[in-house]
Amino acid sequence: MKHYFIANPVAGKGKVRTELLPKIFAAANAAEIDYVIHRTMNIGDATRIAQAVCEEEPNEKKRFYACGGDGTLNEVLNGIVGKPNCELAVIPAGTGNDFIRNFSEPAEAFLDIAAQINGNAVEVDCLKYEFLGGDVNQVGESFGYAMNMFNLGFDAQAVVRMSYYKKKPFLKGTGAYIAGVGHELIKLSSVKLEATIEGTVPSGERTLDELYLPEGTTVDNPATIEYEGDVLLGGIGNGGFSGGGFHGIPTAQVSDGLMDVMIIEAVTRRFFISLVGKYQKGTHFHDDRIKKIMKYYRCKSATFRPVDKMVFSIDGECVTVGDVRMSVADEKIKFSLPV
Numbered sequence: 001m002k003h004y005f006i007a008n009p010v011a012g013k014g015k016v017r018t019e020l021l022p023k024i025f026a027a028a029n030a031a032e033i034d035y036v037i038h039r040t041m042n043i044g045d046a047t048r049i050a051q052a053v054c055e056e057e058p059n060e061k062k063r064f065y066a067c068g069g070d071g072t073l074n075e076v077l078n079g080i081v082g083k084p085n086c087e088l089a090v091i092p093a094g095t096g097n098d099f100i101r102n103f104s105e106p107a108e109a110f111l112d113i114a115a116q117i118n119g120n121a122v123e124v125d126c127l128k129y130e131f132l133g134g135d136v137n138q139v140g141e142s143f144g145y146a147m148n149m150f151n152l153g154f155d156a157q158a159v160v161r162m163s164y165y166k167k168k169p170f171l172k173g174t175g176a177y178i179a180g181v182g183h184e185l186i187k188l189s190s191v192k193l194e195a196t197i198e199g200t201v202p203s204g205e206r207t208l209d210e211l212y213l214p215e216g217t218t219v220d221n222p223a224t225i226e227y228e229g230d231v232l233l234g235g236i237g238n239g240g241f242s243g244g245g246f247h248g249i250p251t252a253q254v255s256d257g258l259m260d261v262m263i264i265e266a267v268t269r270r271f272f273i274s275l276v277g278k279y280q281k282g283t284h285f286h287d288d289r290i291k292k293i294m295k296y297y298r299c300k301s302a303t304f305r306p307v308d309k310m311v312f313s314i315d316g317e318c319v320t321v322g323d324v325r326m327s328v329a330d331e332k333i334k335f336s337l338p339v
Contacts, residue, residue: 069094
């Protein structure tokens with residue numbers, strides 16, 4: 001197997017360049033592996049590098065290490081999805097690092113380069129998005145893939161603000177997101193939208209109860225749900241974490257073949273503030289008040305249609321779009337876990 005380290009040198013406020021790259025050189029040389037290190041310079045470079053490697057060496061077994069944050073991981077994913085003989089790993093060096101929180105391994109294990117080189121791959125899902133309306137030129141492509149989560153409404157707006165605050169020397173992932181949340185609380189706006197949620201199945205023992213499904217819905221008889229309302233925030237997850245550790249969708253599992261869709265409807269500022277702590281910890285599903293404002297589904301696909309454009313976050317990177325369809329991708333990803 002050949003090992004490709006794709007490093008974002010500015011991730012982690014420059015720590016990839018100053019701290020992580022020397023450790024990669026040392027560990028890779030000590031392990032005597034066949035490896036290459038690529039440094040990115042611009043947005044999209046990680047995707048282009050991974051695509052080029054896959055085209056040049058289609059039969060070679062290879063592992064790509066995304067050395068950076070969730071954005072770098074997303075770019076590498078988009079370069080290898082659907083390509084044979086590829087494994088994906090992550091050496092977290094960003095401010096959020098949310099995808100790795102879905103695994104039992106502690107975050108420190110992913111920073112152990114030797115353990116990463118000796119890692120074993122497990123099969124996980126990824127999500128696909130398709131822009132059906134709005135300014136798709138803004139993102140360059142009309143479709144793509146996500147490893148962890150989509151967010152819209154308040155959560156996505158907070159991520160936009162987080163991008164500003166995380167540049168401050170005294171704020172990191174969760175702290176920057178909390179600052180973004182505080183900023184957005186001032187206006188607390190909602191998104192008016194319609195949604196069609198397809199392939200919805202009961203969630204078994206993993207959630208509140210079956211409050212939101214038509215009678216007779218089973219795994220063999222999935223439902224199609226039509227929704228319309230004013231949405232404060234929405235999360236569509238393969239994984240359960242966003243915003244540098246907010247456990248917004250605690251029921252999500254990365255290898256169950258389903259997306260978890262959570263919709264929180266418009267509420268007062270005071271009500272929302274009373275739930276933020278539980279939302280961060282992932283215990284909000286156990287608060288009886290949440291049932292009055294939340295819709296929750298496990299499904300195969302969903303289409304969201306805002307009355308106007310909306311901010312849409314893809315693994316922590318935000319764009320402004322119109323209608324968007326999200327689904328569990330047909331392609332599976334071999335994700336390497338450190339040993």
